Amino acid sequence: MAPAAVSVNIPNSYEELNLTHxxxxxHPAGSSTATPVVIVTLNRPEKNNAFTPQMADSLELAFRTFHLDSRVKVVVLTGAGRMFCAGSDLEIGFGDGTGRAVDFRDIGGRVTLAMHRCHKPTVVALQGSAVGVGMTMTLPAAIRICHEKSKYGFVFTRRGLTIESCASYFLPRLIGLSxxxxxxxxxxxFPGSSKYFGDLFTEVLxxxxxxxxxxxxxxxxxxxxxxxLASAMSRxxxxxxxxxxEAAHLLESRIFHHMTGQSDYKEGVNSFxxxxxxxxQSDPYEKSPQNYPWWSEVDIKLVPLASKESKL
Known part of the structure; x- marks a missing residue:
């Protein structure tokens, strides 16, 4: 189920937030207030950072907050301990498939959409193995870095499941349909160095x-x-x-024209x-083009149910 809409309070210090998992x-460490680079760590090392609904809630809130916070410019996502993420916690499971399918929203998809919609780019540091949602949640990121010998995979069919976290959109675009x-x-x-991943990982260390x-x-x-601002619009x-x-030329021309009127363009040229x-200094939340977003957004909110009284 999708969570109810909540207001976002931007904290003075992200280290004071009490987030679950x-x-x-x-970064750098020691700052009492938010820094341009923040590190988000999946923090269930005793369970190999297995994904939970509470972790999804925490990540979704974090990325929504970064989107609004002009102090944050780049997000680094990593995991505590020896694994990045062992996939969903199968001891918790996903329910029994009862109820209306139209009311279900996969928790990994909520996280990837929050990351994708965040104006700030994400760099994922897969310091250890990752499978399932541990892989799919990283697909909207700008950069993924992994360990050469750790194991990575999209294991859904081996658990009797289909892909989620918007992977059917992101993965073919990143590495090709084949x-x-x-x-x-x-x-x-496969290990991070496998040819099967193509260019999914920007660097393999x-x-x-x-x-x-x-x-x-x-x-x-x-x-x-x-x-x-330029990074967010380019992505x-x-x-x-x-x-x-032709359509790309027309759209890019309009966005480029908008950018030439922004202070970041003047600063970029003068600094060079x-x-x-x-x-x-241009905040993409405040300075995005008037026609942004230029695509038709899909409403992912739950379909409301009619009350018994309204049917009378």
Whole structure:
């Protein structure tokens, strides 16, 4: 079931939030307030970070908050302990399939949509193995970094389940339909260096201990040098762009025209000419183009039920 709509309170410090099965840290460590780079850690190491409804609630709230918080520029997602995520906690399960299918919303999908809709890019540091929703939840991220010898896979068919977390949309677009069909149909698990993943992982590192530091290095570079507004709009153009070159040209032209009127464009040019680091300030939540989103959004809210009184 989808949770009821809640108001989002932006905290002074994310480290003070009391989230279930998730921990948020500032980077660099020691800051008493939110930093441009924040680290979100799946925090059930005793259960190999197996995914739970409470973890989904925590992640969904976190990404919704980052979306609204102009202080946050990049999110790093990782796991505590030796595994990134062992998939859904099968001891909890998913229900028994009773009730109306139209009322069901998979919890992994809620998380991936929150990540996808967040203007701030996510870098995933898969420091250990990940299967099932542990893989599908990472698909909307801008960058995924993994460990060469850890095992990764989309094991749904081996559990009698179909894919979720919007994977039927994201995975073929990331690695191609042929590779996605193979991974999903077999449900097999492979090391991070396997050819079957194609370009799913931006970097594959030989040591597990290298994964999070490298993710933080990339995240800090983006936070320091890339416009959050330009990054958000560019990713949206690629994910939800038109279906023809001509339509892409027209849309890109409109968005490009909008960007030339923003302070980030002026700052980007001036910092380059003055040979200094840029100080981008445009908040995508406030400065997105008037025609954003330029696609038709699908309503995912639950279908309301008619009361008995209304039928009389």
């Amino acid at each position: 998730v921990k948020i840290s500032h 590779r996605a069909m193979s991974l999903i149909t077999t449900g097999s698990v 030989p040591e597990a201990g290298q994964v999070l530091p490298r993710a933080l290095e990339l995240a800090q570079d983006m936070a320091d040098n890339a416009s959050t 949206a153009l690629m994910w939800e762009g038109p279906t023809s070159p 000419l003055e040979k200094r680091q840029a100080n981008f």
